Amino acid sequence: MAGDERKRKRWSRDVTEHSNALDLEEDVFLKDDPNAVAKSLKASAETSSRRKSSPFRSAMSTLTFYLNRAGKNLPAERKAMLEAAKNELRELYGRPRR
Secondary structure: OOHHHHHHHOHHHHHHHOOOOOOOOOOHHHOOOHHHHHHHHHHHHHHOOOOOOOHHHHHHHHHHHHHHHHHHHOOHHHHHHHHHHHHHHHHHOOOOOO
């Protein structure tokens, strides 16, 4: 695989690691507890001065972006845990669960 092709395949990793909207806790998406993931994303969104939308939208967008990009390579168990983190995030912000 050529260098340019490798870079194109890893752009989403770079976005996740160097997001211009949120400063994420290291390895936040590797946590085993959906509530811990949601709390970490909430804290990052609420302390960020660079986000362009509400803290809820920024946190949910970050989680959804990760799931959409890494999801095809995640084991079903990990993907289900991250999907559960979405509901935990909704609950932390007083939004209805899905």
